[in-house]
Structure formats: C-alpha cells, structure tokens
Amino acid sequence: MKLTPKPIQDYKDSIITATGKTHVLTNTDINVYQPLETFDIRNFLDNLTPAKEKNKYICPVCEGHNLSIDINTGEYQCWNGCECRNIREAIKPWSEVLEERKHSKYTSHPKVTPIRRKAKNLQPAPISTDNISIGILPNPVTALETIMVGENLITKYPYSPTQWVNRTDKPNEDKITIPYHINNKGETVKGKGKSNDDWQPYRFDEICQYGAGKWVLGVEGEKCTDIARFVYQLLTFTFQGGSWGEKVLFQYFQSLKDAGVAGIIYWPDHDDTGYSKAKKCGEAAAKVGLPFVVIDPLTIFPECPEKGDIADFANIVAMNGDELASLLQNQIREAAQQQTEQAQEEFDDIPPGKERKKLGFSQLALEALYMDTPWICAGDKLYKWVGNHYQLVPECIERRRIADFCDSYVVWKREKNNTLVATYPYAKPSRIDEAIKWAKSKLSVKLDSLNPSGLNCLNGILQITWDGNKPSWQLVAHHPSYYYTYAPLIEYNPNADPGDCDRLLNVLDAPQREIFLKVIAASLDLPNVRRLKGRLIRALLLKGTGSNGKDALREAIATIYGKQGITSATLTDFAQYDAGRKFPLRKLIYSRINWASENTNSTKLDKIQSLKAFVTGNPLDSEGKGKDDEEFTPNAICLFNINDVPNIQGSLEAILSRNAVIDFNKTFKIGADPSKGELEADPRFAYDPMFLRLMVCPALLNRLLDALKDLMINGIDYSCTQQTLEDIQVENSHLFQFIQDTELNYDPNDYLSASDIWTRLEQ
Structure with missing residues (x-):
C-alpha cells in the first residue's frame, strides 16, 4: 500500500530517519511509509533493573537510579539528563529494528566510532580564601503557594514568565515534575520546547542581580532551591530536571561565570545520582575556570538519610x-586548604636528583584542547571532527576557548615564607595568539586533501575504486582519516525509487540529459576521469529563460554534496582573476562543482584565460586577504546558467574544445497551459528540502554512478550541442552570419580567395 507523502512540516528530521507517531519514513524506503510498531518502554521492563523507588529503574545510559517510567502512559525520562533517544538505543538498538523489518532491501554499513585519546583530568580553578562572601538575598522570600488537586499537592516553580515546572507530590511520597512553556502562538504547551538553550538555571535572575563577587549555593531540584531561599535567605540555584548533559552544563556554568559570581558551593543529594551530578558540575566548572566546592552532606549533617x-x-x-x-565559608576554606596541600604533594613528589618534565605553554594548550577529538587545519582554518565530517570552527570561538584555558591555568609558586601561591602567567592576549598558531601548525593538512573523491553520505563514505578504466564503489564507515568538510545530507541507497528523480531529469531532452549526467558524474572522481579521459569534460553553459528547471537541478546536486561542495564563481569572477584580482576564485580550492546561477554576457567567454585553465585542471593561484598567493590545482567541473546570449566570438574549434551549451527549452508552471507548451511544475523540487533528500537525491546519485560507468566506456557525445554554439556565434558576429548565409564551411585542407568572398557578397 502506498501512502501520500507528508508535507514538509510533518517531517521530523533526525538525520537518517523521519519518524511519525505510528509510521517511520527512512531513506531506505524512499517513497512509502512502512508500518513499524511504536517503541513502548513498557514492553522492555524485564530488561531494566528496578531502583528502590516505585516506578524508578537504573538508567541503561548513565547507570543512575533515576529513570522514571509512567506505567499508565509509557512516558519515561531520566532525571540525570540522559536523552530519550539514547535510552531507547541502549534498550533496543536501531540495528535490531532494521533486522525485524520485512521491507528493508539492504543493510547500511555499520558505523565505526574512532578510537580517541583518553582525555586528561581537568584542573579545577584555584580557590581563593580572600574575602569569602556567601551570597545573601537582600529581602526575605515568600514561600511558593501549593494547590491541592484531589489527594495531590501541586507546586508551580517559575523559570521565566513563559516557562515553569509543575511538581506533583502524591500521598505515597512519589513525585512527578513536568516542564511547561508558552509557545509563540500564546498556547501553554507541555515540555521545554524545541531548544533547551532558552531555559536558564532556576532563580538565575537573582544570581545575576545579587551574585557578583559572591559564592552562591547550588542544589538539586527546585524544592531545595526555594527552601534554601525561604529558610536561609541564601542565593541559590538549580538546573531543570532534563538539563544535566555535558553541553548544557557547560553553557550554564559559563553563564554563572559571566554573571560575576566568585564561585559555586554545591550541596548534592546524598545518593549515587546526586554525587554523579556533582561530579558533572565540577567538570563543567573546571572547563570554564569557575571555582567549585562540593559539600559532603555527612560532614555537616551526620543524620542525613539516604x-x-x-x-x-x-x-x-x-x-x-x-x-x-x-558553615559554608568554612567548607570553602577547607577545600582551598586541600587544594594547596595537593599542589604541595605534587612539588614534593619529584624524586631526588630529577627534574619535572617541563612543557611549553603551546604544548600544554594543544594537549588540553585538541587531543581528545581529531582536528585539522587547512587554509588557516580549524575544523573539528563531529562524527561524520570535519566541521569548520570559527576562530573567534577558539580564541574564547583558549582564553578560558589561559584564565584557568594555575602555576603554583613558592614564596619566601615557604607557602604556595597560585599565579596565572598565561592570562595574556599574546598567549592566545601563540596557542592558536601552534595548533594550526601541528594540525595542518594540505588544501587539496579536503573533500577527496567519492561522496560523504549519512550511512558512510561512498568510495570510488578503479580497475583500469572501470570504476566501482563501496560504502565504508566514516573515519577521521577522510577529510570531508561538508555534513552529509543523503543516504546511499542502491534500491532507491527513481520515479521522482526521473521527473526532475525530464527538464532536459535525452541527448542533453546524458551529457549533463556524465559531466556531473565526473565530479565524483575528477582526477581519475581526467587521468583516463584527458580533456573530455567541458564547461556547460545552461541556456534558457524563465522557469525551466535549472535551479531545481542545481538544488538537488547541491544537496548531494551537502550544500558545501558546490560553489558559484561567476564568469565575471574569472574575468576579474585575469585582471589581477584573484580573491573571488579563492573559494574554488574546496569546490567539487562550480555552478554559477547568475552570469552576464559583458565578458568575451572565449577570452577568459583563467576559465580555460580551470576547465582543463591547470594550476591557479589562491589569494587571501593580506596573505601571499597559494597555488592549487582545480578539482571541480563548472556550469554557468545563462539567460542572455553569451559573448562568444572565437573559432568554433577553440570553443568546442572547452565548452558545451545545454538548452533548457521547457517551461514549468503551476496550473500549466499545455496549448502553450507549458508543463505542470512541482514546487517541492525547489522548496521542499526533505522531499529532495528522501525522494529525489538517493535515486539521482544512482543515476550519476551509472553515468560514470557509461562515461568511462563510451565517452561523451557533444554533437547535439554544436548547432546551438553555431547559432550563438551567428548572433554575436555578422561575419559568422555571412558565412552561414552563403553556406561556407570550414575545411582545413582548402582555401578561399578574397575574390570568391566578394563574389558571394555581391550575390
């Protein structure tokens, strides 16, 4: 049974799958929704270990005793901050789901997680004992009102005017906390919304208002926060129940540091989960360089229950x-003393006659910031490995990260009175420059090693291999050794339904469609195509006005290359290069396809020398602003959309050796009039990214792979484009018009006298 595809707003993009409530749409089932039983955690209770509390289990992700399951509805949440998709994967891996599916036609290559270096323990920020001041609220606090609903007590904890948490306390001492928010339509909606980033720590407004220069108290839960505020009038905060992940905690502690607090003294719950959360908080505080002290509840509260x-x-x-x-001040002083003693032990631990191994600052920064995850530097830009590609990291972000490292790196020095003092010798702008330059030098790779042949897909890397002049391909796992800098958007599926793809390709007539597919296919491994076929690949001039399908084709090809392997240098940019302004062509270093949408006819196409070099793969120079030129070898095909007649006046032989004109002579409209030669348009090709990713591009990739094989066997027949080029010559020059009108032809073995030309002109 075929179901009508959902509109774009109903897709839930989770990279490879788009899930509905009772159906799953995956890239392996391109044109139908396959029925799949919805995951229900209640069916897997036998796989979980019960915790002490009712309806609580040990989380299979973090192993905390805080996984709540509502037996009536099947809703579940780990209050340690684990994401539901990770819990679901731990209980029933997706690979098992695929095995159970009856309609799956192939198995994706298993994802391989690269082995990473073990991260070093973070050095906590030093605790100063000068002027330890605990944050106090200036005025008494009113206790929050609780509402009785049946036998349950409900308390509303406000995070902001549009965000709050309702806590329900039941007679059997069970509790349920649920977040709510008001959406942009003014509706009250259950849950935190699309982004956790909008939720600040609970009572963060008071921390910002009164916490500068003060130590503030961190606790677990909104109830504990308000008790500390109401009973003791202390500046106190907590994090929302689902916000205990590493990334969110880092953001929160950075916000606390930016608010100017002197440090955090944290009172954990007396259980495994509480101490686990305290450890996570300590690591986040160390990363941002914020002093952090954890209280041992039994030290100040021996009667503390489990x-x-x-x-x-x-x-x-x-x-x-x-x-x-x-009491809290004393805890901070004791923690500072312990920190000093630990530093003393490190000094005392040097064997007699030995010296401590001394690393330079740049080496220290490299070890601390760039060794836990693969990084590369190309073209003076840093890229970080994110699982399936290297993601560009703006230098401003790295400078901030290095600055935080410098600001938190302590060097202990012994004073004359034999005491140790914490110093910060690297907290200088010059050290940031030093660290980032060293990192770029150590992580540097060649520019032409980026985005190698093949294609980065969601389910692996489609790698092209050669047996003589015969190409073949295989799917290999993502790995940091492949320097792809674009995020994959499509999945390789050799059994993808070609229906929608063929509708898109029908914008071209068969002979010109074959040329288009073969030229695009060459971009999958252009160096080897050039090695085996020479200068067979030409620049394509895509001629046509109005709604003719050029932009839809470009969008589909750009999607296959993750929207980043495709550039748009215009004919004017190439002409500027010839005039000495080389910067506009710098982006071609990383390009696999250069497809410019807008081009004028002001420049003589056959006179642009840099374009000739680019088409044939001859070296060009890359010019950065304020930097020396850097030579690179172009590794991209090129296409130019042209609406006006291109300015071509050279000989036909010179033009044909590097260019071919593809005619887009069909017109597409919504509500087309067939009597005018119009065809019905489908707006999804231009405006529905998920439609392209799921329904069009996987099949289009298969068409390109077939075209690559055909290209290597039969070459490319450009003969259908010659007449169009001749017509363009005629429109550009009255001399070519005369030659055509008088039926003169080119013959390299013959000659024509001036008198013969004059005779023809008189006729």
Missing part, C-alpha cells in the same frame, strides 16, 4: 541563615 538533601537538613537541624553561611 537521598537526603538540604530540605531534610532544614527539617532536622536548627540553624539560621547566618550560621549556615558561616
């Missing part, structure tokens, strides 16, 4: 806010 927190402390221990603030 899972006890500051709320239990307030119920059992008689203590006012000033007394608790003094």
